[in-house]
Amino acid sequence: MKCVDDFRLKFGKKEYVPIITGGMGVDISTADLALVAARLGGIGHISDAMTPAVADQRFRTGFVKQKLKKYKFNVASSDKSAIQFNLEHLAEASRLHVARTMEAKKGDGLIFINVMEKLTMNNPRETLRVRVASVMDGGIDGITLGAGLHLSTLGLVQDHPRFRDVKFGLIVSSLRALTLFLRKNARLNRPLDYIVVEGPLAGGHLGFDMNWAEFDLKTIVDEILQYLKQEGLDIPVVPAGGIFTGTDAVEFLETGSAAVQVATRFTVTKECGLPDKVKQEYFKANEEDIEVNLVSTTGYPMRMLKNSPAIGAGIRPNCEAYGYLLDAAGKCSYIDAYNRELEKHPDGKNISVKDKTCMCTQMRNFDCWTCGHNAYRLKDTSRRLPDGTYQLLTAEHVFKDYQYSKDHQIMLPAEEAA
Ligand SMILES: Cc1cc2nc3c(=O)[nH]c(=O)nc-3n(C[C@H](O)[C@H](O)[C@H](O)COP(=O)(O)O)c2cc1C
Numbered sequence: 001m002k003c004v005d006d007f008r009l010k011f012g013k014k015e016y017v018p019i020i021t022g023g024m025g026v027d028i029s030t031a032d033l034a035l036v037a038a039r040l041g042g043i044g045h046i047s048d049a050m051t052p053a054v055a056d057q058r059f060r061t062g063f064v065k066q067k068l069k070k071y072k073f074n075v076a077s078s079d080k081s082a083i084q085f086n087l088e089h090l091a092e093a094s095r096l097h098v099a100r101t102m103e104a105k106k107g108d109g110l111i112f113i114n115v116m117e118k119l120t121m122n123n124p125r126e127t128l129r130v131r132v133a134s135v136m137d138g139g140i141d142g143i144t145l146g147a148g149l150h151l152s153t154l155g156l157v158q159d160h161p162r163f164r165d166v167k168f169g170l171i172v173s174s175l176r177a178l179t180l181f182l183r184k185n186a187r188l189n190r191p192l193d194y195i196v197v198e199g200p201l202a203g204g205h206l207g208f209d210m211n212w213a214e215f216d217l218k219t220i221v222d223e224i225l226q227y228l229k230q231e232g233l234d235i236p237v238v239p240a241g242g243i244f245t246g247t248d249a250v251e252f253l254e255t256g257s258a259a260v261q262v263a264t265r266f267t268v269t270k271e272c273g274l275p276d277k278v279k280q281e282y283f284k285a286n287e288e289d290i291e292v293n294l295v296s297t298t299g300y301p302m303r304m305l306k307n308s309p310a311i312g313a314g315i316r317p318n319c320e321a322y323g324y325l326l327d328a329a330g331k332c333s334y335i336d337a338y339n340r341e342l343e344k345h346p347d348g349k350n351i352s353v354k355d356k357t358c359m360c361t362q363m364r365n366f367d368c369w370t371c372g373h374n375a376y377r378l379k380d381t382s383r384r385l386p387d388g389t390y391q392l393l394t395a396e397h398v399f400k401d402y403q404y405s406k407d408h409q410i411m412l413p414a415e416e417a418a
Contacts, residue, residue: 002254004246005403009043009236009259011167011193016109017041018259019249019402020196021266021395022240023114023144024204024273024370025049026363027057029263031101033271036395038109040403043259045144046101047114048094048131050324052085053364055093059100063089064321071320078339080319081330085121091134098138110141112167117148118205118298122326129156136160142167144196147205147298149177151184158188167193169238173200173207173215175223194236196261197221201242201373203264205300212292212301217241218252225256244374246405262402264372265381271395274366281305281369283390287376295357297325297333305369310362314341314351322360334358381410391416 009018021037023029023045034044052063063086071083101111113135121127132143132153143166145153150170157163170192172178178195199217200208208215221239228235236258243249249260266272268279282305289306296302304311317335325332337356345351362368381398383391393413401411 001406002250003404003406004249004253004260007250007253011236016043016259017403018253019043019399020112020238020259020261021045021399022203022261022263023047023112023146024263024267025114025116027054027273028267028366029114030271030273031058031097031104033266033269033273033395034101034111035104035106036271037399038105038111039107040396040399041108042399042403043110043112043142045112045114046097047116048097048135049114049116049119050322050360050364051097051131052089052093053322055096059096061093061096063093068321075316075320078317078335079330080317080323080326080332080335081122083122083319083323083326083330085123085127085323087126087130090127091130091137094131094134095138098135098140102139102141110167112142112144112169113140114144114146115153116146117150117153118300119147119324120327121324122328122330124328125152125156128153132157133160136162136166140166142169142193144169144171146171146196146198147300149180151181154185154188154190158190164190169194169196171196171198171207171240172224173198174220175227177207178224179227191233192235194238194258195224196238196240197224198261199239199241202240203267203303203370203372203375205296205298205302206292208301210292210294210301221252221257222255242372242374244377245408245410246402247408249402260402264375265378265398265402266395267371267375268378268382268390269393269395269398276392278366278369279392280389281307282371282375283378283382285371285376285378290371290373290375295355297356297359299333302368302370303373305371305375308362308367308369310357310368312352312354313357313362313367314338314353315358315361316348317358318361322364324360381412383412383415
């Protein structure tokens, strides 16, 4: 019987342990988490979501404060179109986040960054160009394009000196999305280095409608593998979403996939950016406590714990400080939903917005508890302590469990001294 360690992901002549920890915004997939995956010979993702806010926390910079100060006059207005990101600050934040992570890298693995097209930031094209270019400046090993079709993203940075040296991957949830991308980018003569195929059981946003349950990761992966073969394209395929044990991974690796991308099992590790109290919520969750809903202002369905404080919260939109989901016209569906409720409660008190949530603030505050479908099995991956809480894991423990486990077994952590 095989384990994940019997396989290797190959990029050119280099080989890696075929385990990729997925990007989890906002700073849930911390640099510390990604660095463990890289140290152990795999690939770890950091995320480019809200890098100015993340840099402020990591490096005591003042990007958010400066932006808020500049746009404070606009706080009470529902028209957010005037709010623009300072592109130099944005570049500096992204570069810092990446460069400091790369400086700390040890071992033979790689550090990638997850870049979301849906972070439209009231200036979609320029903010995306700056983000992608500055993470390349910062020395990132690879860029995984997600949360959007990214039809024009590569073209934005085609003149960057690292355009052909950095690895570029794309997250898709269907063969159709992949062929659209390939067709649109054929003229760049810059093939993708890997393709992440994200199925309906993943955490974060889903590339499916609310009928996600009708789809199945294995079917989509097989379709994409067959297409690539037929076209003579040799691009590593990386399934993601619901791969909970090493054996789940082996089933994909044995049938043509090059690596797997996993995330949910790492949400309960010490290195994960969620507050410890929230990690306990993930441990405790039962299957019926998890839902896919439409509260995200990206327009994509998102999976989360039903008791996420973000659901039904009624905070004032915070676009002067954040504003990452403002579209090209300076609009966000949360602003409209909030204003509708404000009309019913003109004193601004007791506002609850049920249909949308202020994604920037809620994600930044770790109050939107997104997770994969299998989060309800996390309790089986650790020990219950006498006080009723669960023992946190280390990222190394979870990584090695994926790497060496057989027969769907999950290795429990060594008991921690009281
Ligand atoms: C807490 C959490 C946050 C996530 N955030 C993002 C994100 O910001 N961008 C993204 O492309 N995928 C995101 N994902 C998806 C993961 O990167 C990954 O592809 C997927 O969750 C793998 O499935 P698994 O969680 O069942 O292992 C997130 C997943 C989780 C669990």
